[in-house]
Amino acid sequence: MTEHPSPFSQAEAKHRAERENSRDAQAYPQPDSPKGLREPPVAPARVAALKANYKQAWLWFLLIVSLLVAWGIPIRYAVMRYLAFRPAPTGPRDAHAFVALAYEGISDNPREVSVDQFRQHLAALRRAGYNPITLRDVYDFYNEGKPLPRKAILMSFDHARKSSYFDARSPLASAGWPAVMFLWTQPIEDRDPSALRWPYVRAMLGSGAWEVGAQSHLGFTQVTANNDGTRRNFMTSPQWLPAEMRFETPEAFSQRLQADHEFTRDIIVRETNRQPRAFAFPYGDFGQYDERAILVRRLNLDLVSKYYDLGFIHGTNALNTRFTDPRRLNRLLVQRDWTGDDLVERLENAWPREQGIRDLQARTSKLTWLPDWGRFALEDGEIILSATDETTGAKAWMNGSDLFGDFQARFRLTLEKGQFGIFLRGTPDGESHLFFGLGDNGEVWLRQKHTGMNPFTLATARYGADESGSILLELDLRGRLFSAKINGRPLFQEVVTVRGEPRPGMMGLSIWDPEPGAAAATIRMLEVQPLRNRLLTWAPVSSREPGLAAWMNTHATRYTHLSPPWLRVSSRSHSEQLGWDPELFRMFADVYAMRFTPEILMENLENFDPSLPERLADFAAGVGADGIYCNLSELRGAPPLSRITAWIQALSQALLERDLQLKIRLSPALERESTFSALLQSLPALTVVVQDSPQAYFQDSPLERARIVTIETAVIRPQSIPFHTQLSGLDATVNEWVTEVRSRLLREQGQEAFNAGRFDEALEIWGRWSELEPYNAEPLRLQGDVHARRSEFNRAIDLYRASLDRSPGQIPLVVLTARLLDVNVNQPREAMDMLNLYGRLFPGNPEILLARAEALIRRNRRDEATALITRVIDNDPEDLNARVLLHGLLPNPLQRIENLDAIKTIGARPGMEPHFANAIEANHLLIWPESWRLMDYIETQVARESLDPEGPAAFTKLLPRDTVVRENFTLGRMSDHWNAFSDTDDIEDGGFLLAATPATAEAVLQLNRSTALHSAFLEAAIEDARGFFWLYARRGDGTMLRYGFDQTGQIFLQLWQNERLISNTNRFWTRPTGITRLRLEIRGDAAFGFIDGEPAFGAPIRIPDGFGLGWWGISPWAPDFGVAQVILREVAGGPIPVRLAIFPPRPEELTDNEMLGLLRHHTRELQAVAPQWYVQEINGRVRLDVSQPYPNLRMLTRFHHIRLMPGVRAASHRTLDLEQLAELAARDNLYGFTLYFARMPPQEWFDQADRFVADKNLSLLAVHIREHDGHVDIREITPHIGLFAGARSIRTIPIQRNAQAKDTAEAAENASVETTPPEPPSASQDEPAPITFPPPPDKVLLF
Amino acid sequence: MSDPSASPRRPTPPRKKQGTVSRCAKCEISVYTIDSPAPAVCPFCHRALEHKHFDAPPPEKVAVEDDVEEHVRRLYRKPHPLLVGALGLIGTILLSIAVYFQVVNIEHYYYAPMVNIYSLIVGLFIVSRFILSSFYRAPLDVGYRPKISVLVPCMNEEEAIARSIARVYAEGYPDELREVITVNDGSTDNTLHEMLRAQAAFPRLVVANFEKNRGLCYGMAYSTLLARGEFCVFVDSDTFIMPGAIGKLVQGFVDNTVGGIAGHTDVENARVNVLTKMQDVRYFFSYKIMKAAESVYGCVSCLPGCFSAYRRACVLHVMDEWMNEKVFGQSGNYGDDRSLTNLILKDYRILYDDESLATTNAPEDWRTYTKQQSRWMRSSVRGILSATTFIWKKHPVPALSWYAMMMLPIIEPVIMVQALVIAPLMQGFITTSYLFGVSAITMIWSLYHFQKTGRTHWWTGFVFTFTYIVFYSWQIYYAIFTLATKSWGTRGAKKS
Known part of the structure; x- marks a missing residue:
């Protein structure tokens, strides 16, 4: 071992020595030290040192980890900041259109755009100056009107495809372009490897460069759409349910889509915490590919607006303008084989062609057109549109024609086979458009289609082609006016008016023939020019030339302003040039939608009358002009600009005050851009008229030009008047005018005849109108009205139905027809069918629902009716009609009160007041017995201080009359206390002829403010009468009290309720010659008739408790129209005071006969009697306090219909048990009770009591006798019509103490019974009619 | 061992050598030693062993017929630089x-x-x-030569064991610093005999014999307990160690905090079929990339049993825990290389040395491969789970x-x-x-x-x-x- 050569150091040697030692110690294990094996070897010092090092290493490790964690957030922030998305600058924002691109996906998939290609697209778009926008911009554009940058473009990607994001983001980010990703959530949720994952979606949103929209969850799946297993798109096809052999219902379809939308939205919100703003239709399909799927389209669009702000489709269109429906915005679907330049070229062609399109470009540039289907070719400068072998036709849209609103178009075409058509103002999805069709059989037609509706025909005509077969077609479209010419000849006899609001839209060409592959047309020339504002005027002398009207009828569609020469102003004097008829020009301008601005030719501005502008403006306003065209181009001399400006300012100011416009033409020397700018800027209502196009002046400043156009101070170019014609149309017959004018005339003439009762004439006139406008529904309806008026109901119904066929949307007419069918011709089944049909067509339409409810009420199917009405009310709790209709159906008085309170709440809304007053009147709300609840509201309104005096006045009409009016006609006129519905207003020799019109069976003289009257009288002195003569009281719908006579010699007092005669008293009576005075009177529950002051019948008739209110009036009636009449000499009417007989508490009792004796003389004036029979004990119980039954008193009150309401003494409202009172009243056969209170209970108690009695047969009078001043406080509580008219409140009534002695009863009778009114206290001789005075006060007779 | 051909004398018949069998009756384990000292007590139960003598069979030369140079050359070639580029x-x-x-x-x-x-x-x-x-970077070869024990536990490997042992001896680590212990885990074939034959050729070899099968980890544990070296090098019976590999392998232990080091193993039978080729590529990746990466922070997750070295003290330290590991509250024999690695990893570093080369046999049929994979997967799940409780105490990487x-x-x-x-x-x-x-x-x-x-x-x-x-x-x-x-x-x- 020692020999072993080793280069050990000293340290090694030392170690070795140690090892030697230890080896010796651990040689072989010795038997006596077995534990030696288990002794641990000495751990060398270095192990400990190493362990310490490990600790240090771990500390370092932990330190680094902690540092990484701690610095993570700032580092991440710094990195994000460095990498943050910086949007590219977009320049000024003043544009109103944008294009949108849709990429299905960016990937290596050969069917999709590759990454390189996308880079190319992006580079080309940037080169071409496109500016990216975001969804937020689009939203602001449509919802807040915020303009977009010029050449705005929205980039969007579909399907949430993974590669679209991973591959597109870096080119987009380096360009600073934002983009939109539409999330199809299904593959994301299913973890499809090609779809994005939510963390990436969140990262996209977090980067700021991306926005997300929704693209449905199941929208790309297909559903079984037919029983043969055809599968169609989920969102646009109802599902076929094979198990049930039917399609799903529209409700189920709607719910399916809604569920999908909600699901998608909820997922996106859950994962991204953001509401998706936009929706992209899967396959870009919202149902537009199926023409018949109107419901589907409407539903889909409705759902977009319900769940999102914006909706996108995709296809060949890229452009969206102000007029694009934000629920179906276009996106250009980028195709795989497009290079960047292709894409840009396509987009460039998509922008609106503001200057129209010229022939050459239209015929040679392929990109001008977007072929839709069929064959479209440009060959040899011709457009060939033809069907392919498989198709029946072809269609192409013009790129960039989206803003074609008002324009002139010229086509030269050859129609080989089929029907050629031009779409105007269309949307490419076929939702709305005007369609001008031209068949090879010589027919033309103009059809219109609105969004969500079926198309309808506006006009048809025939044309003749020339020998070559070439057709020159000229179309003019301005506002709602459309006119067409073929080969120079006007096509329709007149201008066609387009329905609805004119909106710009695209122009498209189509060809169609039923035979596949046959249709073909060639277009050789095509030109579209936007329509400029043009002013039509002519030299004054021409106005007399013949044929001006005819010329205008052909050409007027091209003009926007009509300025017939009117005045020539020279020096101080001015001369009116023409005796032209402003009416005629006004109407002419109306018909052609022109502005009517008469022309003033100023020749001199020296020393004109300072009041001239005012007078001119007054005259213009007087003739109904829209403004004045002031021609300053022929000013003599050269007045300084300051004077011209002063004149313009003065005139402009005068016109502005009358809301009129001013158009100015300056002398040629002043027609400069600078002058115009200065004028236009200082006078915003001014329009400048120039000879040339506006471009001539504002060529270099498109901004200026655009600004002028938008604020409608467009520069107008006057027509250079190539014609000099005379306005001979003054004496033209009706037939020379265009249809619009003629139809208006016919309508008015017919109305005149109808009102005059010349029904045959009206029928004839409206019949002519119907022939003139066979598509117009109105004349048919009017003719139906005539027949209905003549009770020829079957004929009327036929006409109404014809009218509905032409225009099915006339819901009021539907309701009317159904009512006629049901009520008048007894065809309830047809009526219900009709209503049910419309109920399906317009589900939820309240008018239809209510009409159905009314029909059901007539069937007495009140529950179903209630259900229908409740549906309307649930939908709109403030539907007054429904509430009114419902009221009659409510069986429970409490419900009725609730309903009335609900109606009251409707009226209590701020701003509702005047309208509500009219509604109360129109709906007869006051005729219900509960109407007193409305009264306090009405009284509040009357007392209200209002800025609008109409408000309280409207309510004043509703208050119950508080004066008696007495009218004689000696002055030859009638006061406004009466309201006459009469043929004549003739008042001769102090007699008023009240006569039915030829169209009516009765004439009516209503007493104003009578609807809420309870106890009142009506009196008439009549001289002569034809037919029946009636005095009506409380007349409502089927409810009335009437008193009168007929020609058969009987006099009647009748009470009708719900159109049934309830009680009738009559006797033979012949009206004596001369003046007869009839009087109808209601006192409480009793109704009396008087002839010349004497009772006509032995006993009054009783008015039942449920009898409602209504108006009071005088009315002759005869079964034939126009026969009934009466000559009235004097009429009077007004309230009757309330009289109560009460017996104050006294210890001794009056006997039955004594009471009878006291009351006998007051039977005709008393409404209620309150003998002191009951007493309230300490515990609140009420008991009978008298021993005798008082049979005579009971009989007296029963006979005279006086309410017997015995008094309850010492009543305390706190302990009073109303239940017990109701039981007592029933037991003792009483009308109710009079409660003598020592102090009046608080209002709350009354409210409570009102509610309590509402459904009980119990009436109460709360009485507090104020002995010290001889008055009584009375408050009524009754479920029936009360004694006092108006709102229920505590009234204070004077006491008339009646002597106990029987002999004084006579005196009392004289003092209190009012059969004839006293003379008015201060009736002056100057005002003999009318005489109004307060009626005698209400009184309490105290015995 | 000395090369007999080195002697100038005529070869004398080999002298019959006497060996010692030390047996534990309770554990039923015998240890055969010839030149090595016989153990005194049973490493498991600490009882005194009864010793007997046996006659070792005459030494035979165990052929190591492979041309190692050629082997390595075949394994690693440099492709053309242009091709590499x-x-x-x-x-x-x-x-x-x-x-x-x-x-x-x-x-x-x-x-x-x-x-x-x-x-x-x-x-x-x-x-x-x-x-x-x-x-x-592989651990630097600083010439470190500690005393090591090479441990070869095996079972039913009669064909390969002798060769394998011979290869360990031929590897080149100084003889006096190395002992080799092989464990026969209750084989049912002639493995023990082959081992004793090898012992005759290499008298310092220690042969332990489990009289009944106990499982690999017992073999590993027992041999570790017997071992006297500072480091234990585990070698599978079918692993072929390249010359110098062990010497290189222990260089990393110069660092006191290192508890184990994995050697680099290639597939020996890579050319047999697609399966083995495939495993070769796979082995290479898991060593050269995975283990190398783990080794940078000293956290190699698995020291493969086929060729890796442990600091013996570490193994002893965790042995109790390793052997008595519980899985889902159920105790049993789960211990394997991975769990041992984990236990050591808790306190020590574990490295990988890509310059220490060995090869091993991989399964040649899909069935075996599947079973092996299943076992590895299980142990790997086990190992990874058990280490989660402490691994966060290591370096964050x-x-x-x-x-x-x-x-x-x-x-x-x-x-x-x-x-x-x-x-x-x-x-x-x-x-x-x-x-x-x-x-x-x-x-x-x-x-x-x-x-x-x-x-x-x-x-x-x-x-x-x-x-x-x-x-x-x-x-x-x-x-x-x-x-x-x-x-x-x-x-x-x-x-x-």
């Missing part, structure tokens, strides 16, 4: 692609979060192995690697299924990043193997990877569920 280039490219895939995967993380995070960690782990192993090593094989099959089965079924394509990553790594270490050894069967690395991923990775679960099993893969088969 090209391979390096390929490796670099592959590695870059794999890194690229990793980066892409981080971006697409959410599409396969499990696979991605797994392959990220695996990638980091394996790359860290390469990086760490590049810092590895080996500690974290250790935990990664613990988790990754468990997740691996799941990931494989996700990437190669579920993904194609659900999404229509195989997770390419996974496939590419695995291939790239296999490629790199296979090429490394080629570059270092010049052995042309480097491609069998792919076979290994494939078989491992598809079949053997699943053994981890089997191993987890059968942790308490004792059966011995390769040798148990013979026994039955």
Whole structure:
């Protein structure tokens, strides 16, 4: 071992020595030290040192980890900041259109755009100056009107495809372009490897460069759409349910889509915490590919607006303008084989062609057109549109024609086979458009289609082609006016008016023939020019030339302003040039939608009358002009600009005050851009008229030009008047005018005849109108009205139905027809069918629902009716009609009160007041017995201080009359206390002829403010009468009290309720010659008739408790129209005071006969009697306090219909048990009770009591006798019509103490019974009619 | 031993030598010694041994017929430098692609979060192995010559044992500093006889004989207890030690904190078939890369029983614990090389010496291989689990690697299924990043193997990877569920 050569150091040697030692110690294990094996070897010092090092290493490790964690957030922030998305600058924002691109996906998939290609697209778009926008911009554009940058473009990607994001983001980010990703959530949720994952979606949103929209969850799946297993798109096809052999219902379809939308939205919100703003239709399909799927389209669009702000489709269109429906915005679907330049070229062609399109470009540039289907070719400068072998036709849209609103178009075409058509103002999805069709059989037609509706025909005509077969077609479209010419000849006899609001839209060409592959047309020339504002005027002398009207009828569609020469102003004097008829020009301008601005030719501005502008403006306003065209181009001399400006300012100011416009033409020397700018800027209502196009002046400043156009101070170019014609149309017959004018005339003439009762004439006139406008529904309806008026109901119904066929949307007419069918011709089944049909067509339409409810009420199917009405009310709790209709159906008085309170709440809304007053009147709300609840509201309104005096006045009409009016006609006129519905207003020799019109069976003289009257009288002195003569009281719908006579010699007092005669008293009576005075009177529950002051019948008739209110009036009636009449000499009417007989508490009792004796003389004036029979004990119980039954008193009150309401003494409202009172009243056969209170209970108690009695047969009078001043406080509580008219409140009534002695009863009778009114206290001789005075006060007779 | 041919005299018939048999009746163990001192007490039960004498058989020359030079030359050849350069280039490219895939995967993380995070960690782990192993330096040969004991426990190895012993003696370590102890663990064949024959040739050889089979670890323990050297070098009966290997192996013990050192072992029978070739590549990788990387921080996870050295004091220190190890509360014979390593690792450093060469026989049929793999897997799971309780006290780098090593094989099959089965079924394509990553790594270490050894069967690395991923990775679960099993893969088969 020692020999072993080793280069050990000293340290090694030392170690070795140690090892030697230890080896010796651990040689072989010795038997006596077995534990030696288990002794641990000495751990060398270095192990400990190493362990310490490990600790240090771990500390370092932990330190680094902690540092990484701690610095993570700032580092991440710094990195994000460095990498943050910086949007590219977009320049000024003043544009109103944008294009949108849709990429299905960016990937290596050969069917999709590759990454390189996308880079190319992006580079080309940037080169071409496109500016990216975001969804937020689009939203602001449509919802807040915020303009977009010029050449705005929205980039969007579909399907949430993974590669679209991973591959597109870096080119987009380096360009600073934002983009939109539409999330199809299904593959994301299913973890499809090609779809994005939510963390990436969140990262996209977090980067700021991306926005997300929704693209449905199941929208790309297909559903079984037919029983043969055809599968169609989920969102646009109802599902076929094979198990049930039917399609799903529209409700189920709607719910399916809604569920999908909600699901998608909820997922996106859950994962991204953001509401998706936009929706992209899967396959870009919202149902537009199926023409018949109107419901589907409407539903889909409705759902977009319900769940999102914006909706996108995709296809060949890229452009969206102000007029694009934000629920179906276009996106250009980028195709795989497009290079960047292709894409840009396509987009460039998509922008609106503001200057129209010229022939050459239209015929040679392929990109001008977007072929839709069929064959479209440009060959040899011709457009060939033809069907392919498989198709029946072809269609192409013009790129960039989206803003074609008002324009002139010229086509030269050859129609080989089929029907050629031009779409105007269309949307490419076929939702709305005007369609001008031209068949090879010589027919033309103009059809219109609105969004969500079926198309309808506006006009048809025939044309003749020339020998070559070439057709020159000229179309003019301005506002709602459309006119067409073929080969120079006007096509329709007149201008066609387009329905609805004119909106710009695209122009498209189509060809169609039923035979596949046959249709073909060639277009050789095509030109579209936007329509400029043009002013039509002519030299004054021409106005007399013949044929001006005819010329205008052909050409007027091209003009926007009509300025017939009117005045020539020279020096101080001015001369009116023409005796032209402003009416005629006004109407002419109306018909052609022109502005009517008469022309003033100023020749001199020296020393004109300072009041001239005012007078001119007054005259213009007087003739109904829209403004004045002031021609300053022929000013003599050269007045300084300051004077011209002063004149313009003065005139402009005068016109502005009358809301009129001013158009100015300056002398040629002043027609400069600078002058115009200065004028236009200082006078915003001014329009400048120039000879040339506006471009001539504002060529270099498109901004200026655009600004002028938008604020409608467009520069107008006057027509250079190539014609000099005379306005001979003054004496033209009706037939020379265009249809619009003629139809208006016919309508008015017919109305005149109808009102005059010349029904045959009206029928004839409206019949002519119907022939003139066979598509117009109105004349048919009017003719139906005539027949209905003549009770020829079957004929009327036929006409109404014809009218509905032409225009099915006339819901009021539907309701009317159904009512006629049901009520008048007894065809309830047809009526219900009709209503049910419309109920399906317009589900939820309240008018239809209510009409159905009314029909059901007539069937007495009140529950179903209630259900229908409740549906309307649930939908709109403030539907007054429904509430009114419902009221009659409510069986429970409490419900009725609730309903009335609900109606009251409707009226209590701020701003509702005047309208509500009219509604109360129109709906007869006051005729219900509960109407007193409305009264306090009405009284509040009357007392209200209002800025609008109409408000309280409207309510004043509703208050119950508080004066008696007495009218004689000696002055030859009638006061406004009466309201006459009469043929004549003739008042001769102090007699008023009240006569039915030829169209009516009765004439009516209503007493104003009578609807809420309870106890009142009506009196008439009549001289002569034809037919029946009636005095009506409380007349409502089927409810009335009437008193009168007929020609058969009987006099009647009748009470009708719900159109049934309830009680009738009559006797033979012949009206004596001369003046007869009839009087109808209601006192409480009793109704009396008087002839010349004497009772006509032995006993009054009783008015039942449920009898409602209504108006009071005088009315002759005869079964034939126009026969009934009466000559009235004097009429009077007004309230009757309330009289109560009460017996104050006294210890001794009056006997039955004594009471009878006291009351006998007051039977005709008393409404209620309150003998002191009951007493309230300490515990609140009420008991009978008298021993005798008082049979005579009971009989007296029963006979005279006086309410017997015995008094309850010492009543305390706190302990009073109303239940017990109701039981007592029933037991003792009483009308109710009079409660003598020592102090009046608080209002709350009354409210409570009102509610309590509402459904009980119990009436109460709360009485507090104020002995010290001889008055009584009375408050009524009754479920029936009360004694006092108006709102229920505590009234204070004077006491008339009646002597106990029987002999004084006579005196009392004289003092209190009012059969004839006293003379008015201060009736002056100057005002003999009318005489109004307060009626005698209400009184309490105290015995 | 002295070379008989060195004597100028005619050879005299060998004198019959007398040896001593020391037997413990209780333990039923005998120790045969000739020139070595006989033990006085039983190392297990500490009873006095009864001694008998026996006649050693006449010494025969044990043939060591191998041409060692040729052997080494065959094992390690230098490939052409250009080829090496090209391979390096390929490796670099592959590695870059794999890194690229990793980066892409981080971006697409959410599409396969499990696979991605797994392959990220695996990638980091394996790359860290390469990086760490590049810092590895074998212990310096300072000429340290301590007294050592070479211990050869074996069972039923009658064919190889004599040769094996002869090779130990031929290895070249100074005779006086080396003792050789061989243990016959109750063999049923002529192993004992072969041992005694070898003892006759090398009279200092100590032969211990278990009269009944006790298990390898008893053999190891018994021989360690018998040993008198400062360091124990364990050698398998089928291990062939290259000349100078033992001398090199103990150089690391110069450092007092080192408790054990693993030698480098190649597959002896590498040329037999694909299986052995494959194992050769695999051995090379696990030694040259894995052990080398672990050795940088002195945390080699396993000192293989076939050729490694222990500080005897350390083994004695943990022997009690090692022999009485309990798994799931069940005591039994679990101790093996790995658990011993763990116990030592707790307090000491364990190194690897890649210049100390040996070869060993690998299983030649798949059945044996499978059993061996299963046993290794079980012991590796056991070892890794038992070390988790203290490994965090080591340096963070080996500690974290250790935990990664613990988790990754468990997740691996799941990931494989996700990437190669579920993904194609659900999404229509195989997770390419996974496939590419695995291939790239296999490629790199296979090429490394080629570059270092010049052995042309480097491609069998792919076979290994494939078989491992598809079949053997699943053994981890089997191993987890059968942790308490004792059966011995390769040798148990013979026994039955």
